[in-house]
Amino acid sequence: MALTTRRRALTTLGAALAASFTLPATQALAGEHGYRPRPLWRAHAHNDYEHPRPLLDALDHRFGSVEADIHLAGDQLLVAHDPEDLDPSRTLESLYLDPLTARVRAHHGSVYRGHRKPLQLLIDIKTEGASTYLELHRQLRRYRHLFTTYAGGRVLPGPVTAVISGDRAARVPMEAQRVRHAFYDGRLADLGGSARSSLIPLISDNWTLNFTWQGVGAFPVAERRKLHAIVGTAHGRGQTVRFWATPDLPGPARDALWGELVAADVDHLNTDDLAGLESFLDAYRPR
CATH class of the missing domain: 3.20.20 (TIM Barrel)
Structure with missing residues (x-):
């Protein structure tokens, strides 16, 4: 079939x-x-x-x-x-x-x-x-x-x-x-704009257009600061954050990137692998 x-x-x-x-x-x-x-x-x-x-x-x-x-x-x-x-x-x-x-x-x-x-x-x-x-x-x-x-x-x-x-x-x-x-699902260009969270409660964007790191090696310090700043600004305005186009093949790179997203308090982690993300979040412990 x-x-x-x-x-x-x-x-x-x-x-x-x-x-x-x-x-x-x-x-x-x-x-x-x-x-x-x-x-x-x-x-x-x-x-x-x-x-x-x-x-x-x-x-x-x-x-x-x-x-x-x-x-x-x-x-x-x-x-x-x-x-x-x-x-x-x-x-x-x-x-x-x-x-x-x-x-x-x-x-x-x-x-x-x-x-x-x-x-x-x-x-x-x-x-x-x-x-x-x-x-x-x-x-x-x-x-x-x-x-x-x-x-x-x-x-x-x-x-x-x-x-x-x-x-x-x-x-x-x-x-x-x-x-x-x-x-409405906003973009990073909407972050800090005039629209309130009563219209735009979510800020989403393409990870690869904003960050070079794909989970291999150390997360560049400047990119980690950028990620935390994005989340802090959004949360300060009552908005949540999601990135798409993050690595989604099982392995240490995906786990490393997911770990950084959770540590930065990103609200939504994208995946096609339901069981994989469930297992990761159940096992996750803050560093």
């Missing part, structure tokens, strides 16, 4: 199981013994939809952030990285919004039982930003019980916080809204 066909078959199975939410063993034990495994809020599932069970695999590995790429096709928001991979059955609603609704209901208003911190749903817009966002807003409004909302100048927390990335044209309609159920 071809990889794409097998992945779609598994995804269909995962979607069918989403309503019942058979919990992983660690969470099943929570009900019997009172133990609740801690969510890994730093863990970000890059291109989450590429896993056999989108969303569900990341939740089984206790991730605090997942990423879905969307394309506007008519009035549907289809989840895929590239246009040639679009499948009418793989919608944002079927892969993420409906399963999240089931999860939150099962856990009495939270994604992780006993933890009220929101899960981050990073939605990367791959088609024209303004029109895609307006359709996305319509869909998020139907699921507004799930989402952190900006209304009347206030941020009202929900079980899930949607952050919009990708095509930058989405920012214009977002800034014009008095009520929205999503927020």
